[in-house]
Amino acid sequence: MLRGVVLDAVLVFIAVLASANEIRATLRTSDTVLELAAGESAPRVVSLSNGQHQFINSAPEALINRVEVAGRWLPLHWSFVPEATQHDSHRVAFVYENQSPHLRLTWEWQARSGFGPIEHALRINNLDSREIWLPLQSSFQFSWNCPTTEALENSFIEKGAGKPSLVGTHVEPIPAGYKWIGTSSTYAHPKANEPREIIPWFLVQEASGARDGWYVGVEFSGRVQTALERDKRQLKGTVGLNPNPGPLRTRVTAGEIFETPTVFLGATHGGLDAAGNVLRRWVREVLGNPATWQNPNFPLLVNNSWGGGMKVNEQIAEAMIRDATDLGLEMFHVDAGWFRGVGDWYPDPQKFPQGLAQIADYAHQHGLKFGLWVDWTQAGLDENPGALNAKDPKVRDWLLNDLPPDWKPEEFKGETIDISVPAAKAWAQDEVERIVSDYHLDMLEHDGYLVAQGCKRRDHPHAPPGERKWVYKDEGFYWVDSSNSTDVSYHATRAYYDIYSHLRKEHPGLLLEVCNDGGRMVDFGSATHADYFSITDSYDPVSNRQAFYDASHVLPSAMLESYVEKWPTPNLGNFIYMLRSGMMGWLTIMIDTTQWTPEQHVAAKEEIKLYKAKLRSLIRDANLYHISPRPDGIQWDGIEYFDPKSNRGVVYAFRGSKNDESTHTYFLEGLHADAEYRVDFHDNTAPDQVLTGRELMDRGLRVTLARPETSELIFLELLR
Ligand SMILES: [Zn+2]
Structure with a gap:
């Protein structure tokens, strides 16, 4: 319900500019205003604003300009398809096509909430009858x-x-x-x-x-x-x-879609x-x-x-x-x-x-x-029915690497299987x-090491490794680094997400x-x-x-x-x-x-x-303020929560190991300067106090702890 209401506040303008043959659109949340334009051969972000300050972008999105088909690199010529433009109160999608091979590119921005950032992804749909290989599209x-x-x-x-x-x-x-x-x-x-x-x-x-x-x-x-x-x-x-x-290459079979990370x-x-x-x-x-x-x-x-x-x-x-x-x-x-x-x-x-x-x-x-x-992606050597055995010929082909003959799993670490392989993914999901x-x-x-990010196999859905490969052991696992590493992780990560999405659907409370x-x-x-x-x-x-x-x-x-x-x-x-x-x-x-x-x-x-x-x-629910330098265990450190809705908060105060520093002052944030707050020291290291927001933010909250490596929780509540 809430989401529907706030989205009404998201405004979208689409205007054809008379001077240039360019469609423009604006997406807006309470924090972020984004102006977008569809040029003839590439889209671009025109500007980004927080309502006060505008950042002007001077470069169009760099779309890939070639793909590999049957071992040959072919140039691409993207052209805007105005009639395919989609827009509503929270989404803008500009569509570009290349004729041969026939590819459709969708450049999408989406405001899924009335506040905060706006999401972006780019999809390339292979409408051709041939398999294509894409270079890296950021x-x-x-x-x-x-x-x-x-x-x-x-x-x-x-x-x-x-x-x-x-x-x-x-x-x-x-x-x-x-x-x-x-x-x-x-x-x-x-x-x-x-x-x-x-x-x-x-x-x-x-x-x-x-x-x-x-x-x-x-x-x-x-x-x-x-x-x-x-x-x-x-x-x-x-x-x-x-x-x-x-160089990264990724395979997109006929009818398949490549999608950049959102x-x-x-x-x-x-x-x-x-x-x-x-x-x-x-x-x-x-x-x-x-x-x-x-x-x-x-x-x-x-x-x-x-x-x-x-x-x-x-x-x-x-x-x-x-x-x-x-x-x-x-x-x-x-x-x-x-x-x-x-x-x-x-x-x-x-x-x-x-x-x-x-x-x-x-x-x-x-x-x-x-x-x-x-x-659940680790293979071992157990031979019981149902076990993922690294020596089983089927499982061996799912592994990222060939294992030495004397390989043994550690106490709770085995060898990672590549869940981008359909059979491995099906096994893992079951x-x-x-x-x-x-x-x-x-x-x-x-x-x-659950989700693969490097693999030596040439018959997996990802690209094969390049000429240069680095195989080494670290943290108890074998690693393979090569030109295909990013593509391996791209496919395996998608498989991991599919498995967990499916699991959540089957078990909503899990x-x-x-x-x-x-x-x-x-x-x-x-x-x-x-x-x-x-x-x-x-x-x-x-x-x-x-x-x-x-x-x-x-x-x-x-x-x-x-x-x-x-x-x-x-x-x-x-x-x-x-x-x-x-x-x-x-x-x-x-x-x-x-x-x-x-x-x-x-x-x-x-x-x-x-x-x-x-x-x-x-x-x-509360806002969070980092009211000290990062903890080092020696000095004092602390964080503050304050919830502007309930008008309650807490300061977590930690005294470090230093012997001669029994008192520390925290400068609080997020309070109303003129309002009064009840300040309650939970462990009674000081009597309860009433202080104004200004006092707590400008003069600070003094906390005294007699011994090193102890703590206090100081609760705050607005007085009406
Ligand atoms: Zn693989």
Whole structure:
């Protein structure tokens, strides 16, 4: 209903200009105004505006100008087909055709919400009777006019991957001569001295003042690249599939459609948090799964069996379930260790003699949901019926690489199959369907190197590898890098999305967790096809806060999961600090809580109660402000939530390890300057106070904590 109402506010103008033979259209949300034009041989973005500041684009979209047919490159001559133009209150599509080979190109922009960014994709439909091969078509290019004197900065966010880096959130100046490239793939495996993968998104804004700017993000998990450079007069760049290592070619059979990764383009002003407060809501409304967000208990509170490691069994699981119930948790999540072997996704009969559904039912009887870890694209060596055996000739052809004869899977890592192969995809789809149904799952977590991004095979749907191939082992997996890597990831990512879309349709309440050895596939495509992310594979308080600080700039907090693992807690304040470091978004406790002391139990129970009563609604709905530098574990750090609708908020205050700094002042944001707020120190580290918004924003909120590595939650409420 709401969506229909807001869309009425989206205006579209179509006008034929008398001077040029050019159709123009405008798409508008409350944040972003986009003027588009259809030239005779190519479309272009004319301008982008936030309502105050207009960015003028000087380049038409660079459409591919050749395709390969039967081994020969043929030139393309695109010409606009005015009668095929489609437009309504929220969508503009300009259509171009090439006669021989017969291809139809649709250049589409869509405003799916009344606020936030506008999405863009480009489709090439092969209407010819012949198979064609396309060179790389990027999703979007821009060349904004940009006066030399304008001071600009580029912001981008790293994935938390295995462990957050020292920087994580980058804000850097864009001087003349600036050149920057960001990349993202299905599995970030950082190498020393190389830039880390980013959550595929960046924001360019004025370095001071109104901070007018714009951002672009990619709704795709495969290998993509964002590129930005500044010369004297222009700020130029491209966004889309990663051209390296190239040259990329992709096959489009007769009747098939190639579609670029969808990008979204938004205008903004007011800085990084202002942009984030629009973007996070937009991701929730437009990309998120409505069925997931309808549950007021999303994000859930979870206990995960990895606290006991691979040794999980029926007795351990049942004891953890009973304790999770007592603590007030809402889901029990069985991690690795439950299966017969890698690729053999059946419960180990020694550990679970009555099967896994029995454990799920036990959790359900205790009022908990039941989640399960499955690395469902990994082949092993088990020979049981139903197992994905790497030596089975059928499975061998699905693998990305030939395995050495002495190859063995690791404890919970095998060899990835390429799910873009139709038979492999069908197997995987049936297998996840069987697992979800047979084991009575409410949540399915995947892990490891799930979606291929490089493959040696020549008989798969993707392009064959080039002459030069690099095969190596890293993070326990074999990798193949070649000119076809991006195309491999393009096809495998589409297959992954198909499998999860199908699974969601069959199981509407099912939750899907994206974990790829931590936060290695955190992007807007995964955000569209699953529900929440493991944001890093390091689980200490500082790593959790760093990964959250970074990812929460662009993704809804509720979708950002922190695993809290056992950490030295000499006093109860340290214990609560450890828990709260994972309580800013989705909390999964990865500790055998039956080992906690009675005192820790009572404290954890209180924190869980508090999360449900006061924190969860803010995590779901409130604006988020990064009110400290990025956590380093030494200094103080903190974040603020404030919900302008309910006029309530909270400050999470963390004191680092530094011994001589017992007091810190946070400058709050998003409050009404003249209004009064009740300020309630939850742990009673200070008496309750009444302060004006101006005092809290300009003079700041002083917090005093007697001991290092402790925390406080300060609740805010507008007084009427
Ligand atoms: Zn392949």
